[in-house]
Amino acid sequence: xxxxxxxINWSLLALEPPGWGGVLLRGLMNSIEIAIGGYSFGLLLGxxxxxxxxxxxxxxxxxxxxxxxxxxxxxxxxxxLLLYYAxxxxxxxxxxxxxxxxxxxxxxxxxxxxxGVVQGAYTTEVLRGAIKAVPAGQIEAARAYGMSPTKVMTxxxxxxxxxxxxxxxxxxxxxxxxxxxxxxxxxxxxLTLVTRQAAGATKAYLxxxxxxxxxxxxxxxxxxxxxxxxxxxARRGFVEQS
Amino acid sequence: MKKTLKTIALSLALGIAxxxxxxxxxxxxxxxxxxxxxxxxxxxxGNWEGWEVEFQKAIxxxxxxxxxITPVAWDGIIPALTSKKIDMIIGxxxxxxxxxxxxxxxxxYYNTPTGIIGPKSETFxxxxxxxxxxxxxxxxxxxxxxxxxxxxxxxxxxxxEYQTQDEANNDLAAGRLDAxxxxxxxxxxxxxxxxxxxxxxxxxxxxxxxxxxxxxxxxGLRKGEDxxxxxxxxxxxxxxxxGTYDTFSKKYFDFNIYGE
Amino acid sequence: xxxxxxxxxxxxxxxxTPEDLPTAGSFFKPHRIVLLLIAAALVFCIVWFMRWxxxxxxxxxxxxxxxxxxxxxxSTAILGFILAVPLGLVQVTGPWPLKTLAxxxxxxIRGTPLLLQxxxxxxxxxxxxxxxxxxxxxxxxxxxxxxxxGVAALTISFAxxxxxxxxxxxxGVPAGEIEAARAYGMNRWTVFRRIWLPRAIHRALPTLNGETVLQLKATPLVxxxxxxxxxxxxxxxxxxxxxxxxxxxxxxxxxMCLTGILVIAFRYLENRIPTRGA
Numbered sequence: 001x002x003x004x005x006x007x008i009n010w011s012l013l014a015l016e017p018p019g020w021g022g023v024l025l026r027g028l029m030n031s032i033e034i035a036i037g038g039y040s041f042g043l044l045l046g047x048x049x050x051x052x053x054x055x056x057x058x059x060x061x062x063x064x065x066x067x068x069x070x071x072x073x074x075x076x077x078x079x080x081l082l083l084y085y086a087x088x089x090x091x092x093x094x095x096x097x098x099x100x101x102x103x104x105x106x107x108x109x110x111x112x113x114x115x116g117v118v119q120g121a122y123t124t125e126v127l128r129g130a131i132k133a134v135p136a137g138q139i140e141a142a143r144a145y146g147m148s149p150t151k152v153m154t155x156x157x158x159x160x161x162x163x164x165x166x167x168x169x170x171x172x173x174x175x176x177x178x179x180x181x182x183x184x185x186x187x188x189x190x191l192t193l194v195t196r197q198a199a200g201a202t203k204a205y206l207x208x209x210x211x212x213x214x215x216x217x218x219x220x221x222x223x224x225x226x227x228x229x230x231x232x233x234a235r236r237g238f239v240e241q242s
Numbered sequence: 243m244k245k246t247l248k249t250i251a252l253s254l255a256l257g258i259a260x261x262x263x264x265x266x267x268x269x270x271x272x273x274x275x276x277x278x279x280x281x282x283x284x285x286x287x288g289n290w291e292g293w294e295v296e297f298q299k300a301i302x303x304x305x306x307x308x309x310x311i312t313p314v315a316w317d318g319i320i321p322a323l324t325s326k327k328i329d330m331i332i333g334x335x336x337x338x339x340x341x342x343x344x345x346x347x348x349x350x351y352y353n354t355p356t357g358i359i360g361p362k363s364e365t366f367x368x369x370x371x372x373x374x375x376x377x378x379x380x381x382x383x384x385x386x387x388x389x390x391x392x393x394x395x396x397x398x399x400x401x402x403e404y405q406t407q408d409e410a411n412n413d414l415a416a417g418r419l420d421a422x423x424x425x426x427x428x429x430x431x432x433x434x435x436x437x438x439x440x441x442x443x444x445x446x447x448x449x450x451x452x453x454x455x456x457x458x459x460x461x462g463l464r465k466g467e468d469x470x471x472x473x474x475x476x477x478x479x480x481x482x483x484x485g486t487y488d489t490f491s492k493k494y495f496d497f498n499i500y501g502e
Numbered sequence: 503x504x505x506x507x508x509x510x511x512x513x514x515x516x517x518x519t520p521e522d523l524p525t526a527g528s529f530f531k532p533h534r535i536v537l538l539l540i541a542a543a544l545v546f547c548i549v550w551f552m553r554w555x556x557x558x559x560x561x562x563x564x565x566x567x568x569x570x571x572x573x574x575x576x577s578t579a580i581l582g583f584i585l586a587v588p589l590g591l592v593q594v595t596g597p598w599p600l601k602t603l604a605x606x607x608x609x610x611i612r613g614t615p616l617l618l619q620x621x622x623x624x625x626x627x628x629x630x631x632x633x634x635x636x637x638x639x640x641x642x643x644x645x646x647x648x649x650x651x652g653v654a655a656l657t658i659s660f661a662x663x664x665x666x667x668x669x670x671x672x673x674g675v676p677a678g679e680i681e682a683a684r685a686y687g688m689n690r691w692t693v694f695r696r697i698w699l700p701r702a703i704h705r706a707l708p709t710l711n712g713e714t715v716l717q718l719k720a721t722p723l724v725x726x727x728x729x730x731x732x733x734x735x736x737x738x739x740x741x742x743x744x745x746x747x748x749x750x751x752x753x754x755x756x757x758m759c760l761t762g763i764l765v766i767a768f769r770y771l772e773n774r775i776p777t778r779g780a
Contacts, residue, residue, distance in 0.1 A: 020286045072522075073758045073762070074761075075718070075722045075757055077722045081318075082747075085322075125514065168511045171512040174612075187316075201277045205625045205629040209622035213610075217614055324746070343744070409625065416632065417632065
C-alpha cells in the first residue's frame with residue numbers, strides 16, 4: 001500500500017474554492033434548516049394528533065390511528081418518495097379547490113413538509129404517552145377548580161407532561177436530523193447529496209463521506225449537549241429515576 | 243388551542259402561496275443532480291458548469307425565458323416534470339418512442355454515439371458475443387439501460403443498474419464491473435480523468451438501434467405545452483444559425499456534437 | 503445517547519408494535535363500519551381508476567424482491583443481535599478501554615445517517631480497492647458483489663442500537679440475582695450463561711420487536727447500492743412504465759403487510775415466553 005498521506009488530499013476540504021468545504025457546510029445548513037422546519041411542523045401535527053387521539057371523537061381518533069399506523073409501518077424512504085411526488089401534488093390540488101390557486105412548491109418547503117408529516121406521527125405517539133403519564137388527579141383537581149378544558153390543557157396538562165415528553169422528543173430531533181439524509185434520494189441538496197456530488201467530482205469518496213460523517217456527528221453531539229441542559233431544567237423537582 | 247392551530251395552518255398556507263406568487267413567471271429547468279461531465283457537473287463553489295449549462299443559458303437568453311436551474315434526482319426526473327416540480331428537462335435526455343408516450347420533446351440539440359468501456363487488463367468487443375458472461379454497469383432510466391438489457395442481458399451478460407453514471411464509473415474503477423455502457427462523450431470525459439486513465443479504456447461503440455437509442459437529445463417538456471415548445475425550437479434553430487452554439491461547443495469538443 | 507431515555511419509548515413511537523394490533527371485535531362499532539365502507543370505496547377507486555396492468559408482468563420479480571428484503575432483515579437482525587450482546591456487556595462490566603471503544607462505536611453509528619454509512623462502505627471502500635492488492639485475495643468474489651456491504655452496514659447499525667438496549671438490560675438485572683447465583687458456587691462464566699444473559703435478553707425482548715420493525719424500515723436503503731430488493735424492483739417499474747404513484751402505493755402496502763406479519767409473529771412469540779417479573 002502506498003503512503004496514506006498521498007491519497008488523502010486535505011486541501012479538498014478547504015472552505016474556499018477549489019476546496020469543497022464551503023459546499024459541505026452549506027449542505028449542512030440546508031439539512032439543519034429542513035430538520036428544524038420538519039421538526040417544528042411535526043410538533044404541530046403531533047400536538048394536534050395527540051389531542052385528537054386522546055380527546056377527539058371516535059372518527060377523529062380512528063383517522064389519527066390510521067395516520068400513525070401507516071407512518072410507523074412503512075419505511076421513511078418510501079413515505080418520502082410518496083409524499084414528495086404525490087403529497088405536493090395533492091396539496092396543490094387542495095389549494096386549488098379552496099381557491100388559492102396552484103402554487104409553486106419549492107424543494108425546501110417540500111422537504112419540510114415530507115419530514116414534518118413523518119415526524120408528526122412519531123411526535124403524536126410520544127406526546128400521547130406523555131399526556132397519559134400525567135397523574136389523573138392533577139387534571140381532575142384543575143377541573144374541580146372550574147378551569148375550562150382549554151385552560152386545563154394549557155395550564156396543567158401541557159406543562160405537566162413536558163418532563164415525560166422531553167426524552168422522546170429529543171430523540172425525535174436526532175432522528176429528524178438523520179432523516180434529512182433520505183432527501184438525497186429525491187435530489188434535494190442537503191449534506192448527503194452534496195457530499196456525493198463532491199465525492200463524484202473529485203473522486204475522493206472516502207475523504208468526503210468521512211467528512212460528512214464528522215459533520216453529522218458534530219450536529220448530534222451538540223444537540224445532545226443542549227438536550228441534556230434542557231432535560232436538567234425540565235426535570236427539576238423530579239426524583240432521579242435511573 | 244384550536245384557534246392557534248388554525249392561525250398557524252392558515253399562515254403556513256399563505257406563506258406557501260406567497261412564495262409561489264413571487265416566482266410564478268420563472269421556468270424551472272431540471273437536470274440530474276449529479277456530476278455528469280462534460281455536460282453538467284458541480285464545481286467547488288456550488289455552481290453548475292459544463293456544455294449543457296451553457297446551452298441552457300443560451301437557449302433561455304434566446305427565447306427570453308427567466309430560467310432557474312433546478313437539480314433533481316435523475317430517476318425521478320420525469321415524475322418531477324409531470325408533477326410540475328420542473329418545467330423542462332435539459333439533462334441529456336434522448337428522444338425515444340417510450341418517453342414520447344409520457345412527455346413531449348423539442349427538436350434534438352445534440353446527438354452522440356453510445357460507447358462501451360472496460361478495464362485495460364481485459365480485451366473484448368462491444369458486441370453481445372464479446373460481453374457474454376460479463377457484468378455491465380448502466381445508469382437507470384437511460385437508453386443505455388434498455389439497450390444493455392436487450393442486447394447484452396439477454397445474451398448471457400449481467401446488467402447492473404446505478405442511480406448515477408458516476409457511481410457506475412466508480413465501480414468499474416473499483417473492479418466491481420467488467421464494462422460500462424453510456425454516452426460516448428461522457429465516457430471520454432471519464433477516461434480522461436485520473437481515475438479513468440489508470441484503469442480503463444474504450445472498447446468501441448455499440449451497433450445502433452434507433453428504436454431504443456433514439457434520435458438525439460432533446461429538451462423534455464410536458465405534453466400540450468406547444469407554445470413553449472415552439473419557442474424552444476425557434477431558439478435552438480437561432481443559436482445554431484447565429485453561431486452561439488458553435489462558440490460554446492468549441493470550448494468543450496473538437497468535433498460536431500450536433501450530429502448530422 | 504440521552505442516557506436517561508428509556509429507548510423503547512422512541513422505538514415504540516417509530517415502529518408499529520404488537521400493542522397496536524386491533525382486536526377482531528373492535529371492527530364492529532357503527533362508526534367503524536362506516537369508515538371501513540369509505541375505505542373500501544377508496545380502495546375500489548384506486549384499483550379501478552389507476553393503472554395496474556403492469557402488476558402481472560412484474561409479479562415474479564416482486565416476489566424475489568420481497569425474499570431479498572426478508573433475507574436482509576433476518577440475517578442482519580440476527581447478526582446484529584449477536585454483536586449487540588458483547589457491545590452491551592463491555593459497556594457494563596468491561597475494562598475501560600473496551601468500554602470506551604464500545605461507547606464510541608455506538609455514538610458514532612447512532613449519530614450518523616445509515617444512508618451515509620452505506621455509501622461510505624460501498625463507494626468509499628470501493629474507491630481505494632485499486633490501490634490495494636485485495637483483488638488477489640479470496641475475499642474478492644464477495645467484495646465484488648453489493649449485498650455484503652448492505653448486510654455489513656445494516657448489521658452494524660442494528661448492533662449499535664440494540665447494543666444500547668442490551669447495556670440497559672445488563673445493568674438492569676437485579677444485583678441480588680447475580681449474588682444469589684454466586685452464593686450457589688457458580689463460577690463467573692456459569693453465572694453469565696445461566697443467569698445474567700438470559701435475564702438480560704428477557705428484559706430486552708419487548709424492545710426487540712420494535713427494533714426489528716425499524717430494521718425492516720431501514721432495508722430499502724440497500725437499493726441505493728444496487729442490491730435488488732423489493733424497493734428496487736418497484737423503482738424499476740417506475741422507470742420502465744413512467745407510472746409514479748401506483749407502484750409506490752403498492753410498495754407501501756407490501757411494507758405494511760410485512761410489518762403486520764412481523765408484529766403478529768412477535769405477539770405469538772411473546773405470548774409463548776413467560777413474562778413473569780420482566
